[in-house]
Amino acid sequence: MQDDLDQARAWVDADAPVLWLLGKTQSGKTSIVAEMTGQGYDEVGRGYKPMTQESRLYDFPPEKPAMRFLDTRGLADCVDSDPDSELAQAREQAHLLVVVLRVDDLDVKDIVDIVDQTRRRRRELPVIVAQTGLHRCYGEHDRHVHPYPFDGSCDDADRAGVPYPLSRVMLAQRLLFDRIPGTPPLFVPLDFTRPEQGIAPADYGAERLWDVLEQILPEVSERLRGHTARSTTIRAKVILPWAMAAATVNAVPIPVAGGLGSASLQAAMVVQIAQRLGFPTNWDLWREFVGALGAGFALGFGGSWAAQQILKVGLGWGTAIVASWTFAITWAIGEAALYYFSEKAAGRDLDHERLRARYHQALREARDRYKTLKRDRE
Ligand SMILES: Nc1nc2c(ncn2[C@@H]2O[C@H](COP(=O)(O)OP(=O)(O)OP(=O)(O)O)[C@@H](O)[C@H]2O)c(=O)[nH]1
Ligand SMILES: [Mg+2]
Structure with a gap:
């Protein structure tokens, strides 16, 4: 009990910005943390501390965090009901909300509802929507378009070389966020793969994610960026x-x-x-x-x-x-x-x-x- 209280206090007291990752299971949340911290995917997995049953926290670097990642699943059940719910806490603490969706998943109403309600309470909270797993919509001979062509605008629908099934689903997913109050989210298409999958580059879209982060949290981006040679x-x-x-x-x-x-x-x-x-x-x-x-x-x-x-x-x-x-x-x-x-x-x-x-x-x-x-x- 005392441990829990200490942990909760430490969490609240820490001044490092909190990046709230919201997405279904297996949508690519941990992969984003791995990319941003330069740590191996497995290392990140091990370093997570359970906050409660549903949420996990990752401090980076652990001894003196410059950034804190709060990893939550959809949590559709507790939408709005309980002020002490994990969702309410996440909503309160976050400095930035990163919604992580597989680009071909259009069954995301619960997640959009959470973003909607979050924006109603915190109109100014910046929201990034990471659209992951792009290559799932590729044909057998498609490769990532290089250089990375997307800027999150409507023009992303017509980028040269992007396979049609991908542009179609990417835009359809974005339309689901039309009802969100406040500034529209920043959409960042990504494909973070493991090197052994042979889909190069394995960090497709990372540079764009860093640029967007720099606009929103410049001091964090400066501290984390370039963490590896x-x-x-x-x-x-x-x-x-x-x-x-x-x-x-x-x-x-x-x-x-x-x-x-x-x-x-x-x-x-x-x-x-x-x-x-x-x-x-x-x-x-x-x-x-x-x-x-x-x-x-x-x-x-x-x-x-x-x-x-x-x-x-x-x-x-x-x-x-x-x-x-x-x-x-x-x-x-x-x-x-x-x-x-x-x-x-x-x-x-x-x-x-x-x-x-x-x-x-x-x-x-x-x-x-x-x-x-x-x-x-x-
Ligand atoms: N193709 C592709 N695969 C991805 C991407 N991001 C993650 N993956 C893969 O999808 C699987 C799940 O990724 P995770 O990062 O563990 O997803 P998660 O949201 O943390 O999953 P949970 O912790 O189970 O909720 C892994 O096999 C990743 O390698 C992506 O952008 N593209
Ligand atoms: Mg994970």
Whole structure:
């Protein structure tokens, strides 16, 4: 009992802003906390403290919170009835409400009701609606549109390259919020995936979420943003998922397999890496990078046994060895691109030897990494 009271007091006394995450179960709330705090998804899961049966609290960082995440489910049953309900408390404490909805879920009346009633009491409370899981509405060959095209306005319905089923459902979901009093919510389409799913980048929409957060809570955004080194983020969010995607479809980026065209998965990856390091999205960057690495780099896979076998005897596509080889090459191209564009961004002259050394070292490491990943996935 005393513990509960202490906990409640500490919660009320803390001055770090409270971000209230409201959404159905499995809508992607924890994934958002993981993204914003730079912590692993599992770490966040472990760090949650139960507030009551339905709500959970996550302080970040735990010892001296800059931000507090309050995670609640729909809680439809207690709408409006009890002033001490979790809902009433959340409503009272929140500095920002983030509604988390799977983009293809239109059965969200309970959630919209809660937002509606919250705004009636706290007209000025900022509301973000995160529309998650975009790729659920993709066809087999669709990929994320790059660069990220959405700004939350009605124009999102007509963005070039966005699959029609996605734009339709995204807009339909937004219309459900028309009845909310006060300023309309800020809509942020997102797709936060695990790298092993191979849907790159794994943090699609994160930059937009940060921008929106910056408008609303600039001091929090400043404290949390950049909590992890840029290269770590690029590895986890861009290189790893692209390497997994390439391995899954056996997209070998070698001259024998159709040339180093800019349509390859590796080219898309390299352009995304460059963009994160401050370069404009431009396919010329891929050509420039391939030139720097030297023609035939993929074939110079250390003259390895696998490469030679594939070229000589034409091992069947789809075999495990081709998958692991594709993963390794893609990973190594990513590492080399990270080095290349970091140097370029810093205005340093390129050291070709070091570039190639990076590539070859990454090739060696990638094999083991792939084995571990595959084991984890299975
Ligand atoms: N495709 C996709 N999957 C997501 C996204 N966000 C979360 N997921 C996946 O959806 C599942 C649920 O995500 P969580 O972040 O645990 O959802 P939650 O709302 O915290 O779920 P509960 O804690 O059970 O209420 C996980 O498998 C995530 O990897 C997203 O934006 N896109
Ligand atoms: Mg969760």
